[in-house]
Amino acid sequence: MKSSSSIRNALFFVAFTLLFFSCQKEVEPSLADQVAGEYTGTYYTVGTTRISLPATNAAGVVATSKISVTKVGDESANFKVTFTLTDKAGKAADSFQTYDGLILKKTTTGEIxxxxxxxxxxxxxxxxxGVIAPDPTPSKTVVFYGKKN
Incomplete structure (x- = not known):
């Protein structure tokens, strides 16, 4: 009888262990880990005007953007927006907007x-x-949007 009691105890221990570990909550990655990476620009806004990317003007210049996010700490990151204009000959000119050490916070609705x-x-x-380039005149504020590569 002792052996069946030992087997029962072992089975109970295995079942309890499986139940305990299957019920543990998964740890959410840090805020910086959630946003870190490379993003391809999908559109930008100037005030209330939305421009889809890539965009080509009448002169044949193509506008694109990308956003790079680097983790600094669990709740801080560096952001760099690169806006590129490429002419018909293939000559590209880049402009940059950088924000170093931004503090990340999670809202009650889950947004960062x-x-x-x-x-x-x-x-x-x-x-x-979305990365905001603020301007004192709201109609001149630019927001660059992107999706992770």
Whole structure:
């Protein structure tokens, strides 16, 4: 009888262990890990005007953008937006907007926002990253949006 009791105890221990580990909550990656990476620009806005990317103007110049996000700490990251204009001959000119050490916060709705002081400069919603280039005149504020590569 001792052996069946030992087997029963061993089975109980295995079942309890499996149940315990299957019920453990999965650890969510840090905020910086969730947003870090390379993004391809999908569109940008100037005030309320939306421009899909890539965009070509009447002169044949093509506009594209990309966003690079580098983790600094669990709740901070560096953001770099590269906006590229390429002419018909293939000559490209880049302009950059960088934000170093933005503090990341998660909202009650699950979005991630990036702040420099009290100024919100980044939004990350449903896999879409938005980086804001603020201007005192709201109609001149530019927001670059991208999806992770």
């Amino acid at each position: 926002e990036g702040y420099q002081g009290s100024t919100k400069l980044v939004t990350f919603i449903n896999g879409e990253l």
